[in-house]
């Protein structure tokens with residue numbers, strides 16, 4: 191049986207040098223977010239490239255992101271949406287949202303980006319009239335992943351996709367007890383999230399072996 195993923199540093203180095211997933215705009219976005227005190231928990235450079243390519247393959251025009259942080263992943267989604275595209279991105283922290291808005295401005299995106307500030311579960315109903323969406327990307331507080339997923343399942347179109355980050359739960363996703371770092375609630379929620387996407391007959395799903403785990407489900411009916 192072939193391995194699930196691989197972590198040979200020489201392969202990673204080769205891929206980074208060839209594909210150069212982090213351009214100047216993304217680098218500045220990441221460094222600026224760091225300088226302004228945001229936690230350095232955005233996607234990795236390759237994961238954000240994976241995201242852009244997946245969203246381009248979807249030919250998405252209408253997307254939702256839950257968990258904006260400094261706008262790093264949002265820039266890649268908006269790039270993939272292109273002209274005539276619209277991204278609604280939801281962020282709990284006003285400071286993060288302000289940093290992200292500036293990042294979106296500086297990235298000279300042609301897609302429209304709307305940053306919603308506050309608890310996503312309270313604000314998501316505001317965009318229901320624009321559903322169905324081509325993509326919902328979930329990368330926010332882990333305990334609410336099942337709740338975000340329920341919303342996403344109902345608001346993504348057939349042929350569209352739901353993508354969730356961190357679905358390896360910091361390497362703890364295979365555990366059912368003995369969680370480290372007080373992450374029990376988060377790990378259990380991520381397990382529920384993966385189970386919902388793995389078993390929902392309206393979705394065909396997989397979990398991509400990125401460093402953090404990226405669950406991808408396509409709505410098939």
Ligand code: DHB
Nearest residue numbers: 231232233329330355356
């Ligand atoms: C954490 C959250 C993330 O979304 C991530 O990509 C990495 C870490 C965290 O809460 O620790």
Ligand code: MG
Nearest residue numbers: 231329355356
């Ligand atoms: Mg994440």
